Each structure stands twice: as structure tokens, then as C-alpha cells.
Amino acid sequence: MTSTDLVPPTPARAVARRARAEADVQLPGGGRVTASAARRLQDPVPRNSRSARQSRWDAYEKWCDTYGWEIDEPNAVLCFLDDLAGAGHPATTLDAHFGTLRMLRSMHRSALDKAEIKLCLAVISQRRGEEADVPLVEPGPLQADGVDPDELQRMVRKLDRTTVRGKRDAAVLLLDWWMAGRASEPARLNLYDVKLTEVTVTDKRTGKKTRRPALIVKICRSKADQQARGQEVRILAPDDQELCPLFALREWMDVLADDGQLTPGPLLRRIDRHGNIGAKAAGRHTKDEKRRGGITADTVNDIIETTAQKAKLTPTPTPEKRAAEALAAREAKEAAGRAATAEESNAIMKAWRAARRAARAAVRRITGHSMRRGCIEAMLNAGNPAEAVAVHSRHSPRSAAFDAYRPRKRTWSNNPTADLGLAA
DSSP: OOGGGGSOOOOOOOOOOOOOSSOOEEOTTSOEEOHHHHHHHHTTSOHHHHHHHHHHHHHHHHHHHHHTOOTTSTTHHHHHHHHHHHTTOOHHHHHHHHHHHHHHHHHTTOOOOHHHHHHHHHHHHHHHHHHHTOSSSOSSOOOOOOOOHHHHHHHHTTSOTTSHHHHHHHHHHHHHHHTTOOTHHHHTOBGGGEEEEEEEEEOTTTOOEEEEEEEEEEEOOBTTBTTOOOEEEEEEOOSOGGGOHHHHHHHHHHHHHHTTOOSSSBSSBOBOTTOOBGGGSOSOOOSOGGGTTBOOHHHHHHHHHHHHHHTTSSOOOOHHHHHHHHHHHHHHHHHHHHOSSHHHHHHHHHHHHHHHHHHHHTSOOOOTTHHHHHHHHHHHHTTOOHHHHHHHTTOOTTOHHHHTTSOOSOOGGGOTTTTSSOOO
16 A cells, blocks of 8 residues: 555545637637637638638639539549639639639648649640630739829829818828739838938938938738838938828828827728718728727728829719720629520620620729839849848748849840940
């Protein structure tokens, strides 16, 4: 007998179970997590990315139901991508669907094998080559055009900067352009994220040191910084006050101060038609209670697109044109729905998409991304080193995304055909 045998066993204590306000969530690959943990896993992914992934998965599930495939069946993703190509979707769309489905299939414990991955990539590559051979439309994605400094000035001049809304919109446009921002970045700024200061700058031509006003913007989290390490954007005040983000920001902060709202919270705030600002504004507020009264990325996009139309940089769609586009889409989808085979349906949708793409490519496109593209292109065209511009725009200098902004054409002065000694 050991000494421990003389110690009576401790009776098990009854543990009271505690209920949760929300039911647990089942994970796609099996197992469960609390609702709070599920939200914490989901929140770092931008809302637009979540919506896009869900839309792609829904399209894949609908395709599987329509054509009698199981979602985890071998080669289902391959054949789905082939049908997307057959219906006229560009290679970039196929690539996006492939990336999403590859990830979600893995989460559902039905990962694609190496052979199917290789075949899917071959389908995407073939579709890219097919696009290059189409004579109607230039291949590649339809990208937003950049807003250059002259066009930015035209846009700003369309704002009534004596009004509350005009001052807010000027701050949105100029801050977004000078920070080479994504539409979500200025929308997510808080009051404490911006700092107006003065810095010492050495003139490159004279070598003299001067004091210049500057703006430091702290981006706490963005599309490229999901772990919220934080990034700083530093902006020197330009000489032109009309295009100066510091001047616009001061005017907007004076508006907030006059309204008693120079308080912690979103930097850029909603304004209703009565001129009420922030949380006092009527209408639908953002779902995030912490940012109640702040604007969203959609607001930034709307300000950019509307002001570009007022500045005559892009055409304003007429009601008749919108109705004609809607009618063409409806007729194409109805005809595809009546088609006897999948191949006939795909051919109808492919013809409609080609015509729609040609119409869109024929006009200028200014969207929320145009400010980012315009700022980066202006900095590169001014002769700034690509590495410095990439730091400002929060890119890796070697990234394919940043490489897309680099000039692809030599100036006519440096054209290699100029000095062949064959002039007339």
C-alpha cells in the first residue's frame, strides 16, 4: 500500500454549463467554432473579397447542379472553367474563379490534385491566347484610366468649396490621389491617423535646406496589410494650393470643429442633404458601429465617378442608354436560357459579352482606382525611382501589380527608329 492509497479521492465537482448567445458555426472542412471565433476569422478578409469569393462559389455550385456534377468530383472545376471560357468570360475571370475554387475545395477536404491544377491552368492559358486573336477588342482586362494632375485640377474645380459638402469632397479627392489610395483607405482613416507637420527638406538643385509643410498619413490596415502592421504615407505640400491635400484637410477639419465634431472617430464623415454631418446625418449608416457616421469605399467611388462626369472626363450615361444596355442583357440571357444545348447557350452569351466589352472599351473609364493609378503614373513619369514610388504606394517593387503601372512605351524622342540615317 502506498501513501497515496490512504488519501480519499476528491469527488468530481459539477461544472455548470454556460450558454452562448449565438449557436456555434460548422466549418466547411468539418468541426465547429464559436460564432465569435468565426467572425474573427472572417473579419480580416475585406468585404469585397468575401463577396467575390461567395459569388464565385455560388456560380460553381449552380453550374454543378445544372449539369449534374458533384462539387467535389474530379475535373468538375476544369469543366466549369471551360464553360466560363465558352460563354465569353475573359481569362482574368477564369483565373479569379480558379484561385477561389482551388482554395475553397481544399477547405472542403476535396483539394484539386496536381493533374487537374495543371489542366485548369492550360484552359486559362488557352483562353488568354483566344482573346489575343479576337479582332473586335483589345485583349486583357478593362482597367481604369489614371487621373493625371491636370485632370485632377479639372475635377476639383467642379466642387463648390465654399460648402460643407464641397470641402469634404475636395479632401476625399486630394487625399486619395496624393496617397495613391485604394478607395477603402481614405474611407477607413480616423482623425488620429493624419498628422499635419513641418519637415526639413534639402533642395535637389541648390542643396539648400528649407522647411516645408507635410502630411503624415497612418494606414492602420489595408488590402495589402491584413495583419494590420500599419504603413505610413508621407506627403509634402505642393505649391499649388488648389491641389494641396493639406489645405483641403485643414478646411475639412475646420468644418468638423465648427460643428463640434473634431472628436475621435472617422476622419471623413457622411453628409446628408440637409448638411448634417457624421452620426447626426440622416439615412443608412455603415454596419460597423465603431465607424458610425463615417463614409465608405462606395462613397469614395461615387465622389470620384460623379466629379469626373461633371468635369467631362467621362460621359454621363443617359437613361436611354442604360435602358438599351439592360434590354440587350435581358434578351441575351433569355435567348441563352431557351438554347437547346450548353454550347448554343455559351455561344449566345459569348457574343453578347464581346459586344458589351467593345462598347465599354470605346469610352474612358474613371473609377475609384483611377486616383491610385494616376498618382503612381505621375510620379513615375516625373522621373522618380520606381523603388521610391513603390514605397509610397505600398507595393513590393517586384510585384506584378506594380509592374502594370510602369510606362510600356518609349517617348518619341528616344524611339529606336529615329536615328537609322534614312530620313528623307
